[in-house]
Amino acid sequence: MRQVVNRAGIRENLDITKIREKLQRACEGLEVNMVELESHIESIYQENITTKKIQESLINQAVAMTSFDESDWTYVAGRLLMMETEREVFHKRGFSYGKFFESIKKLVELGIYDDRLLNYSEEEVLELQKAIDTSRDMMYDYAGANMFVNRYLLKYKGDIFELPQEVFMCIAMLLAINEEDKVEVAKRFYEALSLKKVSLATPILANLRLPNGNLSSCFITAMDDNIESIFYNVDTVAKISKNGGGVGLNISRVRAKNSMVNGYYNASGGVVPWIKIINDTAVAVNQQGRRAGAVTVALDSWHLDIEHFLELQTENGDQRGKAYDIYPQVVLSDMFMRRVEEDRTWTLVDPYEIRKKYEVELCEIYGEQFEELYLKIEADDNLNLKKVIKAREL
Template sequence: MQQTLSPQPNLLTHNTSNIQVIRRDGSTTLLNIAKIRSVVEWACEGKEVNPITLEAGLTTRLKNGVTTREIQDNLIDCALGMCSPSEPEWRYVAGRLHIWNLWKDVIVSRGYGYGDYAKTVRLQVEANQYDRQILTYSTEELSLAGTWINQEWDKDYDYAGAVLLTKRYLLPDELPQEAFLTCALLLASVEAPQQRLIVAQQFYEAIARRKISLATPILANLRIPNGSLSSCFITAIDDNLESIFGEITNTARISKNGGGVGVNVSRIRSTGSWVMGKKNASGGVVPWIKLLNDTAIAVNQGGRRAGAVTVGVDIWHLDVPEFLEMQTENGDQRRKAYDVFPQLVITDEFMRRVVAKQEWTLVDPYEVRTKLGIELATLWGEQFETAYRQIESELDQTITLYKKINARELFKEIMRSQVETGMPYLAFKDTINRANPNQHEGYIPGVNLCCESFSNVKPGVESHCCNLVSINLANTEETELPNICQLAVRILDNTIDLTNPPFAASKNHNDKYRTIGVGCMGLADWLAKRRLTYDHLSEISYLFEEFGYWCTHASMELAKERGAYSAFAGSEWSKGKLIGAKPLEWFLENARDQERWVNLSQDIQTHGIRNSHISAIAPNTSSSLVQGCTASVLPAYSKFFYDKWAKGAVPIAPPFLQDFFWFYPENKSLDQRKVVKAVATMQKWIDTGISMELLFNLNQGVYFPNEPERCLKAKDIYETLILAWESGCKAVYYIRTVQKDDFKESNDTCVACAN
C-alpha cells in the first residue's frame, strides 16, 4: 500500500520565490514548485513510496540559475539514495525520472515527442540513421503503426534499465517505443504484404511489453543501414597459413559488427612439431592465439568496446599446458594472450580418466595426421575413443611427439586457473555432438563466446552463425507461453533473411542450417512468484518441456509455410528424433504430456522443420536489466546490491522483491550443486546449450552453518564440475568466486554476444 502523505513538505515553506530556472532550450523562468510536485507525483504513481520524502530531499539543492536538468538529476539522486532492500521501488521512480529527461530532450531537439511516427521515420531515414528498408511501408501504414505506440510502457523501467536502454540502444532523437516499433516493422517486412502489419503489431507488443528481449545486435543494428544482426559465430582453423590468416580476417569482420566469436585451433600443429620437414620448428598454437588476441583489441566494434573472442583447443592437444598458462603474469610475455577467453573442449574419455586418476596423453595433431591419417579434431564419441587408443598404442613407435600426464592433475590445473581467472570455459564435446541433429553433415568443434550456441563448422566453408532472442519469464504467464514462443521463433527466422553475414562461410551456414536460439530470462522471478525454489526440479522440468515443445512446434509450423532447412534430409529430425537428437521413446518416458510429442515427431517427419537448432539460453547479464528481470535462468547474485557504474553506484534488485523477498535465493551463498541439477533438468528440453556460470563462495561457514570454521575446498568444486558433466550439462561458462563477501567478477563478454 502507498504510504499516507504527511503534512506539507519543506519544499513549500522554503524561500523559492525568486529562483530563476534555466530551461532546456536556454530560456529562463521563475521556479514553479507545482511543476516539480507534478513530476514527482507522476514518477511515484502506483509505487510503494512516499513522494513527499522525495520533495523534501530536493529543497537543499535549489539555487538561482539552476537548470531543469539539474533539478531532474537531483530528484534522481534523491530517489536512488532512498532505495534499499525495504524500499526497492525507489529505483523505478529514478527510472521514470530518467525517461522524463529523455522525453524532454527529444522534444527540445526535434520539436515534438510521441505522436507523429511517420514523420520520425522520414527524418531518421534522411539522417541515414534508419535503414531505407523501413520505407517498404507506405506513409499511411507507418501512421497506422504509430497508433500502436503506448507511451505508458516507457514508465516500466527501473533506473539501471532506463539508463542502459537510452545509452546503449537508442539512436539520437529516438524514443524507446519508436525503436521497438521500428524493429518490429523491419522484422515483419519479409512477411507477405497482406500479413506484415498484423505480424508487426504482434512483434511490437511482445517486445515493448518486455515479453521478448531482442539480443543486442538485433536491437542495436537492425534499424541502421547494413547492420549485422547475428550474435554468435564459431570458426575453425586448418593447419595452414591460408586458413589461419583467413579466419583471423573473418574474426575481425565479426568483431567490427559487434558479434562474439569462438575460434577452434585444435587442428594447428603443436610446439616442437615439424614445419617444412624440420622438427622443432613450430611455435604451436599460442603465437596464432596472440594474433587473434590483438585482432580483438584492434577491431573494437566501432569504438564501442573491444572485440570478444573465445579460443578453443581440444584437451588432447600437446599445447594444453601452455594454453592454460597464457594468461598468467609469469613467463615469456611474447607468448601471452590476456584479452581472449580460453575454452577447453573436453571428451568423455578424458573425464572418465579424471575420475579414475588415470594417465592422459597429449599429442601433436600434425604428427597424428601425417603418420596415422587421423584428423583427431573431427572425432568424438566412440570414433574418437577408438582412434585415441590406436594413437596410444603407437607411442614411441610411430608417434614420437607426446606427453603423458595424470588426468586428475591436469584437471586440478584447469580448476586452479578457473578459480584465479574465471576460465577456461569447459565444452563437453561428446555431450554436445550426441545432441547434434546434423551429424550427417559434420561435427561441432566447440562453443561460442557465451557457451550456449553452437552447430556444425567446416574451416573455410561453414562458420556457425546464430541469431538470439530471450523470453522474459518474469512477464510471461503460462497461458501466453505458446504464443510468445511462436512469435520468438518467427522473429528469429525472419532475422535470418534480413541480416548481412560478415563473410561467405557464415552466410553459407545461415542458408544451410537456419540456426536460431530462443532463450529465457527471469526464471528466478518465475519461481519466486510461485513460491518455488531451484529444488523444485519437477516444476522446472515441466516449464521447460512447455518451452521446448512450443518452440519446436513453431519451427515445424514455419516449415509448413516456408519449407524445411536445406540440410533437413538425413538429419536426426528427419528420423523422428526430437530435442537434443533424442529418440521419441525418451519423451514417452520423461514428458508430462506424451501424446503431443508423438504428433510433433510425425509432423516433423512429414513437413520438416524450419530451423536446425532452435533454443539456446544466453547469459543476458545486461539485457536482463533492460527487461527488468533476473538474468538468464540462474539465481540472482544477491537480493539487493549496488553495481558500480561510471557515474556511481546503481541499485540492482529482482522485480518482485517487495512481495516475494523470502523466495529469492542468493546465488552468492547457494550450493552450486543445486544450480547444476536445475540447469541439467532444463538442458533436457533445450536443443543447443545453456550459459551456466558457477559461483563459489570461499568464505567460512557459508555452505556449512553448523561448521562456522569450515570453508569450501577444492574437492567441493571438483565434485560440482564432475556433476555438471555426469548430469548432461553441455558446457561450463565462467567460474566466479566470492571472497571476503566481495563479488569477484570477470570481464562481461556477453555484452558482445547475446546481449
C-alpha cells in the same frame, strides 16, 4: 524568484510543480517515499543551473538511495532517466511519441534508419502507432534504462534521436516485412519485445534498423594451421566485431608449442601467441562503440597446449602469455569425461604430428571414430610430442 536555464538556453523561473509531477510519475506504484527525494531539490539548486542538470541530479540521488531494504529507488531512477531521454529527444528532433511516421521519415532521410521501413505505407504506420504503449518505458530499473539509452538508442551528431518504444516497433516492422499480413505480425512482435517476453541479442537490438543492418549476431569460424589462415581469421574477427557481431573461433588445428615448422623441430610457439593477437584485436575493434569485441576461443582437451590455455586468465605467471579479453572454452569428449569419472590418465598430443602421421584432423572427428583413433594414438610410442597426465588433474 529562483531561476533556471531550460533546454533552449532561456532563463525561466524554477517551477517546483513541474518537478513534483515528474517525481509523482516516477514513484507511482512503488514502495518509496517521494518526499525523501523531493527534499533534495533545495540542495541541488544553484544559480543558473539547467533543468537538465536538476533532472540528472535527481536520477543520481535516486540511485544513491537504492538499498537492499529500499530497492524500488532503482526503478524511480530508471523512470526518471527514461523521462529525461524523451524530453531530450523532443528538444533535439522537434517531436516525441505520437508522430511515428514523421520519425521514420526523418531518420531515414538522415541515414540513421534502413529505408525498407518506408515499405510500410503511412496508413500502416499510423495503425502500428496505435499499438505503441509508451508506459512500457516505465518498466526498467536504472541499470536496464541506462544500458538501453546509452547502448541501443541511435544517435545523430552525438544526440539521441529515437525513443525506446520506437526501437521495438521498428525492429518488429523489419522482422515482419515479408509477411503477408505484416502489420498484424509486426504488432505481435512488438508486444513480445516491448513486454520483455523475448530478449534480443545485442547485435540485433543495435543493428537491425540501421541501413544494411542484419539479423546475424554470432559467427563461428576455425583457424587452420598455416599463416594465411591465421591472419585471415584475425582479419575476419576484426570485420565481424566492427559490424557488431560476436565470434566463436576454434583453434584446435594449430600446432602445439615446440612442434615442427618448415622442417625445424621446437620452432612453433603454440596456440598462445596467436590467441594473444586475437585478444588484442577484440580490444582494438569494438562492436560499433557500443561494447567491447566479444570473442570466444575454443581448444580441444587433447591438445598439447591445453594446460597453457587454461592459464590464459590466471594472474600468476608470465603476463606475456595472458589473454584477459577473450572467453576461453574447452571442447570436451565423452571419453575424457569417462576418464575423469574413472580417475584414469589422459594423453595430450600435437595436432600437426597427428595430421602428418595419421592423415586426419583430430578435431574434426567424434564419437566411435574419435575413440578408436585416440586409443591408437595413446598406444603409439613413436610420437615425438606426447604427454600423459591424470584426467582429474586436467
